[in-house]
Amino acid sequence: MTELAPHRGYLDRLAEGTVPFQRCTACGAAVFYPRALCPACGSTGLDWSHSAGLGTVHSVSVLFPRDAPPYPVVLVDLDEGFRVMSTVVDVPAEQVRIGDRVRAHVEPDGPRVVFTVLTGDGEGSRA
Amino acid sequence: MTGGLRGAAAVVGVAESDLGEVGPDRYAIDLAAQAAAEALGEAGLTTRDVDGLFCAIAGRGMAPLDVAEYLGVRPRYTDGTMVGGSSFVSHLHHAALAIAAGACEVALIVYGSTARSDSGRGRLAMGPPELPSYEAAYRPRMPITGYALAAARHMHEYGTTRADLAEVAVAARRWAMLNPKAFARDPLTVEDVLAARVVSSPLSTLDCCLVTDGGGAVVVTSAARARDLPRPPVYLLGAGEAHRHRSISQMPDLTVTAATESSERAYAMAGVGPADIDVVQLYDAFTINTVMFLEDLGFCAKGEGGAFVSGGRIAPGGDLPVNTNGGGLSYCHPGMYGIFTIIEATRQLRGEAGDRQRPGAELALAHGNGGQFSSQVTAILGTERTL
Ligand SMILES: [Zn+2]
DSSP: OOOSOHHHHHHHHHHTTOOEEEEETTTOOEEOSOOSSOTTTOOOOEEEEEOOSEEEEEEEEEEOOTTSOOEEEEEEEETTTEEEEEOBOSSOGGGOOTTOEEEEEEETTTTEEEEEEEETTEESOOO | OGGGTTTTEEEEEEEEOSOBOOOTTOOHHHHHHHHHHHHHHHTTOOGGGOOEEEEOBTTBTTHHHHHHHHHTOOOSEEEOOOOGGGHHHHHHHHHHHHHHTTSOSEEEEEEEEOHHHHHTTTOOSSOOOOSOOSSGGGOOOTTHHHHHHHHHHHHHHHOOOHHHHHHHHHHHHHHHTTOTTOSOOSOOOHHHHHHSOEEETTEEGGGBOOOOBEEEEEEEEEHHHHTTSSSOOEEEEEEEEEOOOSSGGGOSOTTOOTHHHHHHHHHHHHTOOGGGOSEEEEOOSBHHHHHHHHHHTTSSOTTOHHHHHGGGTTSTTSSSOBOTTOHHHHTOOSSOTHHHHHHHHHHHHHTOOGGGOOTTOOEEEEEEEETTTTEEEEEEEEOGGGO
């Protein structure tokens, strides 16, 4: 279906607690950020989907504000095949590494999607 | 069309405005006008001769109208292409196309900014965002965090080190120490860069460009008319443009910029390759820019940029002079630096670069960058002998 207000569609789905993205019905591309046409093939056939929330840190930069604690900004590749900017909230900023496996969480007030680091046997902060 | 563009147009006048910090009473457009007057003056031309206007000013959506009115220029061809700091190299390409097509004969490319003075008087250069953002909620500090994410990935994939990046800052400073117009001329060491405060890892304050005021202007005309003007013409031999993203999270590969495409187009038009280039002026907003652009412009292989810039290779006395004015890192950076790559390339090819002159320079590459490694525009300029 054609999405005429993709940002609204994104916010509505985010408010329901999912991590939304679009899937092109013509070429199969995972599309993020949400759009009115597919940037891979030009089709307007984009269906909403949501991610299982698992991904891998592709890059990380730690910001050091003068008057606040450091925090990481990351690019995460979701397993469904799209990349988002986000942050990691459960480990000290300087411990986030490229290649870390991470899980998404929707923060209702942001609204935004943040990540926690997966350890070998599941969730939890890395020592 | 582009087959006939090589050597069809030439730069015949260049100038900066006052640079550094010009104080609270002067505006971006004043600096643009100061530079325009001087560039036209050295070209032996006046605003009355200008029939093509190319300009961009941050935050001014109708900059060509502002500038034309202020200067009293009545253009028959106008181009306000705004692709960030690469805009003016893009303008150079567009001006040559317009001149070759007969749409104008004397093109003025012009820029001004009071980015440094603005910070002290609460003037805001940018309005509110006009598009939804899928990045802002995570508080990246832009543009530095975008470049930092690319740098982190480059270090991860290729083993590039912070010391490699620091070599870029040191080389720029050593060039700036030879340029009386440069803003930062104190000696700088790799250790200084590594010890500086990290803003957005891996980049420290000394991996970042300056924030200065400044304007610039470039006058371009047909090759035929250029030969009747006072200064030796500097010919546009090739130009190429490319962009594939705006937001850093949409960049297809964080370690490869669209400069691979823009330079390929420029080299093909000019009929030269990287090995032929005598002097390189590229947009060094951050130290990682120089490393990645030297790779993407073909001066070394992908991943070898860190090693390439080490040991003073791009500094005074090195094999490849890069950013001989001191660059955005040490000479000036008013926000959209691209025009200064053309100005310095022109001076090198005229043999006017003083203590920083590359003897016998015949071919120069000027490369502009806009956004966050987004818009890439490459120009190759040459002397009469290279035609
Ligand atoms: Zn598609």
